[in-house]
Amino acid sequence: MARIVMKFGGTSMAGTERIRRVAGIVRRQQEAGHEVAVVVSAMSGETDRLVNFCREANALYDPAEYDVVVASGEQVTSGLLALTLQSIGAKARSWLGWQLPIRTDDAHAKARIESIDTDEILASMARGEIAVIPGFQGLTADNRITTLGRGGSDTSAVAVAAALKADRCDIYTDVDGVYTTDPRIVAKARKLKNVTYEEMLELASVGSKVLQTRSVSLAMKEKVRVQVLSSFIDENAPAADTLPGTMIVSDEELEGLDMERQLITGIAADKNDAKVILTAVPDRPGAVSSIFGPLAEANINVDMIIQNVGRADTDTDVTFTVPAADLDRTVAVLEENRETIRYEKLSTDPKVAKISVVGVGMRSHAGVAAMMFKALADRGINIQAISTSEIKVSVLIDSDETELAVRLLHTAYGLDG
């Protein structure tokens, strides 16, 4: 017998017919002899509807009251899943965030989970009940409802799994696992059996939005084994413990599971950044901090940075990327600080893509980056910037060349299925 936390997203919970499908999947896990807790999202579209109500009510909304409104979406689906489980003969009950409680800090609308009291769930599971828990919500020390920020239900699920010391946290999504790259771009993309937390973090942060990044960090910290699965599997399929999803595991576990693993795990593409170029910045101490200090204060997240040699000996060009959504604010901040920075020209380019190759294997292998640069150069793709981490190499290219670059790297690293 294992203890399993299952999580279903908004698409899986959209309407009573789909909830019936979810109930079938959950019920089968219990019938296989496992203790089961389920974490659910609101019906897809519902949170948007509630957020819009709040915006209409008060453009500068009080996040504490916003939380009261938007947390209701998960309350509804929790009750409905419990009802549906009962209708197919399972014992089930819902446990709202304030009933357990799931304690969070008081950063309303973006709260962080501090602790989860598991006494009630454990007792409930011991009685043979399936515990149904709304994701996304919690309770402050002074008894007010909080929410964890958009996509927070993944984090709720991992936190519940950690608190329950669950054997596994199964995240059911509208994809059936983590792929070597986006299957819509590369037909030969392969589903990965296993991926490490760190790889998942790098893949998530560069565009493979299968899981909320925060939930992966938490899983890594709490050593929760997370499995990504499709909720659109055959309803009558056996409740195998080894459903054909992707398991997210630690480095150590991966080595045991997958000795013959490829050097590179996956290729990710991210078109959500924009490039900013400051021309002829005086090359003096403090020049760089005069640029990035004000941006940091404005909470703008700068990603890749390169400093070129400028046209004169005393000048330099500084290029960096920011989220495209923050481009207007970035330009405003830089123009405000023009006199301090003393750049000659400010230009921007939203038409860029960041392509990353990710893999824990590259730690012990030289030449991964070189292979990437060569593969791109051979096809005449110009690299505008480079950044690396221990398990990732990223390059910035013209966004028109995204699909071409992903395809040829997928082949170059031997990932084609």
Added chain:
Amino acid sequence: MARIVMKFGGTSMAGTERIRRVAGIVRRQQEAGHEVAVVVSAMSGETDRLVNFCREANALYDPAEYDVVVASGEQVTSGLLALTLQSIGAKARSWLGWQLPIRTDDAHAKARIESIDTDEILASMARGEIAVIPGFQGLTADNRITTLGRGGSDTSAVAVAAALKADRCDIYTDVDGVYTTDPRIVAKARKLKNVTYEEMLELASVGSKVLQTRSVSLAMKEKVRVQVLSSFIDENAPAADTLPGTMIVSDEELEGLDMERQLITGIAADKNDAKVILTAVPDRPGAVSSIFGPLAEANINVDMIIQNVGRADTDTDVTFTVPAADLDRTVAVLEENRETIRYEKLSTDPKVAKISVVGVGMRSHAGVAAMMFKALADRGINIQAISTSEIKVSVLIDSDETELAVRLLHTAYGLDG
């Protein structure tokens, strides 16, 4: 300074634009120097939507989980009203049923309020905040959400007013008060300035569904002064304490307010009953209980009963009314018990209406009933059954004659405006 509880129904809360209107009305009461708590319903249509989800999920739903789902509607409007009040410069916060808490028994889906902890609301109001409280919901001793049954928000408002020892409970509805009769039937219907709790109970139970009957009983028991008002008043009207609604008061208070009051307060019509006739029932001891015992066991509420002389000396005909919605079940119960009751024939007639004249004044005046029978007889309207209480006379007639009967009684008792 007064302490006022204001209650707004689903029509008033239907969408952020209407909630903005409500916020204006509430804000003006506070600006007039009063302490204000507001009780709100879900947006109109929302509770139906949630109830339908529950039915789809599980036809025989667990009322505890049903409550989790349907209580969310009032949670949403509470948060939205608090946000909207803040947006127009008022201090406000929502207090959910479980946060106060509002304690109820554990009869899920039809719970009764046992007590309301007012410490938090009182402290909140003392800080100058408007307390926004969802109607319809409460909390059991073991921390589960309950709801009070459809229309329960009126009861919530009266209970909050009683617990807060409020000077007044203002119920804003889509009508602007209690009328001598339905203004859609009688153009000359007048709005009543005052009506007693007992009159309101009789009027409510015979079809003037301005307030939930339960809320009126509670107001009478707890001596809460209730005022019925329209929420569609001019948003910029002054926050007069004497808005032109109808005040529901005790007999004693009424005497002080309205010395020259009419004998009869109002005329009500109710088409929701159906008539059942059992022909040739043996006239023996126990005959009547053999009919009404099984109906009571089936939770069918029998209203008017008349026993005619039958065709033979030893026979009697028994006629009675039941809610039209229960007619099929009533017939089934009677047919099941045919051998015990030993009636000859069972016939039914859903085409009946109960017309009632109501007024505390009739206690001390003879001849009210006689005037009614004469007025109806003069126009050839046949009376099929009669029932009376201390402050009400009701007759059952053909439903086709409802409007005619109401109009002529309204004139006969001098109620025309």
